Amino acid sequence: MATDSRQASSGTRPSNFRGPDVPAPEDMYKCVHCGFCLQSCPTYLETGLEAESPRGRIALMKAVEEGRTEITPAIVGHWDKCLQCRACEVVCPSGVPYGRLMEATRANVETVFKRGFKQRRARNMGFNGVLPNTKRLNRIGGMFRFYQNSGLQTVARKTRAVRLAPGGSLEKFLPRLSDNFFIASGQIIRPEGEVRARVALLGGCVMRLTHAPTLDAVTRVLARNGVEVYVPETQGCCGALNAHSGERESARDMARKNIDAFLEVETDAIIVAAAGCGSTMKEYDDLLANDPEYAEKAADVAERTRDIHEFLAELGFEAPTGSLATKGKDLKVTYQDSCHLGHAQQITAPPRQLLNSIPGVEFVEMEESLICCGSAGTYSLIEQEMSQRLGRRKSNNIVASGAAVVATANPGCVIQMEQALERAGEGTQVRYVIDLLDESYQIADDTN
Amino acid sequence: MSEKSALVHDLEQVVEPTHVVWRPEDLLVYEYDGSIDRNNPGAVVVPSSVEQISEIIKIARKHNAPVVPRGAGTGLSGGAISMEGAVVLALTRLNKVLEIDKENRVAIVEPGVVNLELGQAVAPYGLQYVPDPSSQSACTIGGNVGENAGGPHCLAYGVTTNHVLGMEVVLADGTVTWLGGDAREVPGYDLRGVFIGSEGTLAVVTKVAVRLVPQPEAIRTMVAAFSSVEAASETVADIVASGVIPGAVEMIDRLCIEAVEPAFHPGYPEDAQAILLVEVDGLRETVAEQAELVEELCRKHGTTDWRTAEDEEERETLWASRKKALGALGRLAPNYYLIDGVIPPTRLPETMSKINALSDELEIPIANVLHAGDGNLHPCILFDSRQPEQVEKALIAGGRILEMCVEVGGALSGEHGIGLEKQGYLPLVFTDEDLEAMARLKPAFGAAGMFNPGKIFPTDEQREGIPHAAIMQRLTSDMVI
Ligand SMILES: Cc1cc2nc3c(=O)[nH]c(=O)nc-3n(C[C@H](O)[C@H](O)[C@H](O)COP(=O)(O)OP(=O)(O)OC[C@H]3O[C@@H](n4cnc5c(N)ncnc54)[C@H](O)[C@@H]3O)c2cc1C
Numbered sequence: 001m002a003t004d005s006r007q008a009s010s011g012t013r014p015s016n017f018r019g020p021d022v023p024a025p026e027d028m029y030k031c032v033h034c035g036f037c038l039q040s041c042p043t044y045l046e047t048g049l050e051a052e053s054p055r056g057r058i059a060l061m062k063a064v065e066e067g068r069t070e071i072t073p074a075i076v077g078h079w080d081k082c083l084q085c086r087a088c089e090v091v092c093p094s095g096v097p098y099g100r101l102m103e104a105t106r107a108n109v110e111t112v113f114k115r116g117f118k119q120r121r122a123r124n125m126g127f128n129g130v131l132p133n134t135k136r137l138n139r140i141g142g143m144f145r146f147y148q149n150s151g152l153q154t155v156a157r158k159t160r161a162v163r164l165a166p167g168g169s170l171e172k173f174l175p176r177l178s179d180n181f182f183i184a185s186g187q188i189i190r191p192e193g194e195v196r197a198r199v200a201l202l203g204g205c206v207m208r209l210t211h212a213p214t215l216d217a218v219t220r221v222l223a224r225n226g227v228e229v230y231v232p233e234t235q236g237c238c239g240a241l242n243a244h245s246g247e248r249e250s251a252r253d254m255a256r257k258n259i260d261a262f263l264e265v266e267t268d269a270i271i272v273a274a275a276g277c278g279s280t281m282k283e284y285d286d287l288l289a290n291d292p293e294y295a296e297k298a299a300d301v302a303e304r305t306r307d308i309h310e311f312l313a314e315l316g317f318e319a320p321t322g323s324l325a326t327k328g329k330d331l332k333v334t335y336q337d338s339c340h341l342g343h344a345q346q347i348t349a350p351p352r353q354l355l356n357s358i359p360g361v362e363f364v365e366m367e368e369s370l371i372c373c374g375s376a377g378t379y380s381l382i383e384q385e386m387s388q389r390l391g392r393r394k395s396n397n398i399v400a401s402g403a404a405v406v407a408t409a410n411p412g413c414v415i416q417m418e419q420a421l422e423r424a425g426e427g428t429q430v431r432y433v434i435d436l437l438d439e440s441y442q443i444a445d446d447t448n
Numbered sequence: 449m450s451e452k453s454a455l456v457h458d459l460e461q462v463v464e465p466t467h468v469v470w471r472p473e474d475l476l477v478y479e480y481d482g483s484i485d486r487n488n489p490g491a492v493v494v495p496s497s498v499e500q501i502s503e504i505i506k507i508a509r510k511h512n513a514p515v516v517p518r519g520a521g522t523g524l525s526g527g528a529i530s531m532e533g534a535v536v537l538a539l540t541r542l543n544k545v546l547e548i549d550k551e552n553r554v555a556i557v558e559p560g561v562v563n564l565e566l567g568q569a570v571a572p573y574g575l576q577y578v579p580d581p582s583s584q585s586a587c588t589i590g591g592n593v594g595e596n597a598g599g600p601h602c603l604a605y606g607v608t609t610n611h612v613l614g615m616e617v618v619l620a621d622g623t624v625t626w627l628g629g630d631a632r633e634v635p636g637y638d639l640r641g642v643f644i645g646s647e648g649t650l651a652v653v654t655k656v657a658v659r660l661v662p663q664p665e666a667i668r669t670m671v672a673a674f675s676s677v678e679a680a681s682e683t684v685a686d687i688v689a690s691g692v693i694p695g696a697v698e699m700i701d702r703l704c705i706e707a708v709e710p711a712f713h714p715g716y717p718e719d720a721q722a723i724l725l726v727e728v729d730g731l732r733e734t735v736a737e738q739a740e741l742v743e744e745l746c747r748k749h750g751t752t753d754w755r756t757a758e759d760e761e762e763r764e765t766l767w768a769s770r771k772k773a774l775g776a777l778g779r780l781a782p783n784y785y786l787i788d789g790v791i792p793p794t795r796l797p798e799t800m801s802k803i804n805a806l807s808d809e810l811e812i813p814i815a816n817v818l819h820a821g822d823g824n825l826h827p828c829i830l831f832d833s834r835q836p837e838q839v840e841k842a843l844i845a846g847g848r849i850l851e852m853c854v855e856v857g858g859a860l861s862g863e864h865g866i867g868l869e870k871q872g873y874l875p876l877v878f879t880d881e882d883l884e885a886m887a888r889l890k891p892a893f894g895a896a897g898m899f900n901p902g903k904i905f906p907t908d909e910q911r912e913g914i915p916h917a918a919i920m921q922r923l924t925s926d927m928v929i
């Protein structure tokens with residue numbers, strides 16, 4: 001039902017969503033409040049509150065759209081608590097495009113609603129200052145790394161000095177950084193034998209700082225499977241964190257920059273190893289639908305974007321032969337579906353297929369592998385309490401599975417689960433699926 | 449009420465303030481359930497223990513505030529919607545399976561346990577909980593008890609009341625007591641049966657002892673497509689007349705197929721006007737025999753496409769297409785008004801034709817999905833609640849369908865209850881004396897004025913005027929907070 005979005009959809013009142021990015025009424029009125037999404041929602045499972053459920057959040061959108069209420073701090077609070085994990089979208093029989101709705105709602109909140117000063121400062125620092133700027137990220141990354149390696153971190157933790165720093169207890173959320181960053185410099189990694197496919201690789205903003213070795217592993221695994229990998233130099237952050245937080249304009253700028261970078265050279269696919277970036281790039285067409293210059297190019301990039309696990313499963317990968325068993329004992333591995341892989345991209349089988357193919361791995365499912373771990377991009381910084389509750393829930397489920405390793409597919413999830421397990425005093429390792437596959441390939445090489 | 453009331457202050461002494469809801473905009477998410485109706489509650493409280501519930505009841509009493517129990521809010525007759533400013537008491541946090549007694553095949557659960565999760569909890573023991581409402585992935589056992597819920601597999605094995613042995617309730621004075629059997633045998637009247645299906649008007653259910661049964665040895669799930677709803681309906685009437693009682697006999701029509709095909713890709717033939725989903729279960733030999741008979745009857749009535757689910761995955765797809773059909777209707781229209789009328793299955797063919805004719809006459813789309821085996825119709829009238837003319841038309845169509853059911857010797861509700869939705873139609877089937885006799889039950893438990901006010905029984909205006917006027921008024925009023 002197409003409705004003029006400025007006119008309220010019912011009654012005589014004007015909509016209280018205003019500005020350029022408004023959630024589409026036809027999206028929200030697809031919700032028939034059947035409640036089928038309730039049990040998929042991590043925040044509802046934790047609180048039992050309707051306002052922290054997908055159905056409740058959509059009901060609040062409808063009420064604002066119908067002009068029945070202003071956008072109040074309480075309402076924004078419920079929307080902010082949403083992890084945008086999109087578990088609800090997958091189970092919704094009515095096909096409510098929840099991810100799109102919430103992104104647009106957040107964008108609207110950012111234009112219409114006045115946040116308190118503290119909230120504003122925390123958000124601005126990340127979205128407009130750091131993420132879009134690669135050099136700045138490198139520099140800050142360098143600072144963080146120095147800080148972590150110099151032992152200052154331990155001192156700071158002991159004295160709680162960081163708590164006094166602006167941004168409060170930010171320190172304990174800082175991930176450990178890799179020793180060397182993954183630098184995109186237009187390099188090309190060539191396979192030894194026949195070239196089966198040519199791809200471009202996204203380095204990503206967080207992953208290339210925190211998990212550079214995994215990106216190296218990605219290039220090795222691809223090359224081993226006959227894939228030529230090109231890493232465009234002019235690429236930057238994909239814009240995912242911005243888009244999810246309602247910072248759609250800066251996200252669009254970042255998307256345009258990346259589209260230019262990835263369309264410079266003709267490739268068969270654009271490979272993404274971080275699930276969050278992959279899902280955003282697959283939706284570039286939505287993000288830039290109203291940009292006459294970029295709409296078509298965005299659709300092209302979206303169409304060609306492939307998650308690494310998805311790509312390997314489609315292409316057919318060389319069966320790994322190196323065993324990960326130690327002293328004859330299989331390595332027990334479980335898998336956490338990263339929300340942006342399992343829900344947003346609906347890719348659940350390929351990572352499991354990869355894990356199951358590795359010799360010496362005993363694969364076990366854990367309970368609630370499709371429930372968000374609480375990382376959710378910047379969520380872990382802004383909604384700390386809920387994020388930690390979900391982290392605890394996750395570490396409990398991981399431990400209950402009896403696995404020694406939990407594998408996953410996204411940097412945020414790796415960092416969150418590492419911290420949650422550490423807090424719980426558990427020694428379970430967190431690894432990327434690709435790292436395990438790479439390790440098996442390497443072991444095979446070493447023994448030959 | 450944009451300031452905390454004295455009632456809210458008192459509630460916050462018992463339950464954490466995060467789980468006492470009172471801001472007008474926060475209450476917006478408790479004004480609806482799964483039905484088309486809506487109304488604002490006075491406050492909402494979401495406790496985490498029986499002790500808290502007992503205290504809440506006492507506080508509510510002190511403030512003369514009535515209480516409405518609420519499960520997942522998937523009810524389709526407005527049972528969990530608050531009238532007269534009642535406090536909604538949501539049981540979503542009491543969600544533990546407390547005990548599974550494998551030997552005696554009994555489980556004791558808290559009321560907020562979701563139906564499907566109970567099923568998953570007992571499956572490893574080779575057991576199942578039979579009542580399987582289509583909403584089972586969301587609705588709670590407490591809500592099932594409240595509405596005496598049914599489901600596709602209740603055809604052969606009976607509805608909720610046949611599977612609940614006993615329960616703990618909190619009465620209107622805050623007393624906690626056990627009704628019925630199992631956990632503790634209590635001599636005297638079987639009050640359990642009285643409370644099941646009482647739609648939250650008598651007490652708050654806080655624990656339920658349910659009967660479990662072994663999973664069947666064999667299951668066969670079959671789908672038959674037909675070129676007309678009448679042919680499918682005649683097949684159902686014949687299956688029922690044959691004496692075979694399949695586990696489930698479900699039907700969906702063309703409009704429903706259009707909603708579920710893009711959602712679940714069950715692969716129904718494009719020209720099918722109706723689909724029958726039949727499941728037989730039990731001992732291996734019986735299943736084979738019954739399946740053969742069902743196939744024969746479908747072929748006799750000219751099924752255009754026949755198949756049996758090859759594996760569990762296909763069976764699940766077929767069931768998802770049926771159980772999630774209502775939700776999928778959101779792809780066709782923003783709202784559906786589902787009429788839960790029941791008719792003798794032998795009258796299916798003519799009644800389905802009449803419903804089709806009504807849809808043409810009123811020019812309003814009606815999608816049919818039904819528990820065909822026991823004649824439980826679920827015509828879904830599609831409309832847009834933002835358009836007052838459409839709301840009115842939908843309500844009129846609903847009333848006409850209920851009248852049709854009563855005319856052929858049927859009933860107003862198969863499984864969704866009366867609630868707010870059908871209270872105006874009760875005089876169609878009950879005399880004033882009947883209604884008065886029933887109304888005496890509530891005061892007998894001291895629950896008058898305490899639990900779920902304004903439900904089930906027709907108001908004076910409804911008796912004298914248009915049965916759906918009150919709903920119409922609520923749906924079209926400009927409820928700004
Ligand atoms: C898509 C869809 C499909 C459905 N399919 C079916 C079906 O196949 N069969 C069927 O029978 N129903 C069906 N329903 C209706 C609904 O799911 C059932 O009525 C269900 O039992 C309601 O459970 P709930 O937890 O959502 O309860 P609610 O809707 O929250 O409450 C229902 C009633 O029970 C009372 N109640 C709830 N909890 C308690 C408690 N602890 N103590 C006392 N009273 C309580 C409430 O006051 C209310 O009157 C369907 C609904 C939807 C949306």
Ligand code: SF4
Pocket residue numbers: 030031032033034035036037038054055058088091092093094095096775778
């Ligand atoms: S499952 Fe979909 S239609 Fe149903 S309540 Fe959730 S979002 Fe709405």
Ligand code: SF4
Pocket residue numbers: 040041042043044052053054057081082083084085086087088089098
């Ligand atoms: S996106 Fe995740 S957190 Fe947000 S409403 Fe949906 S299920 Fe809940």
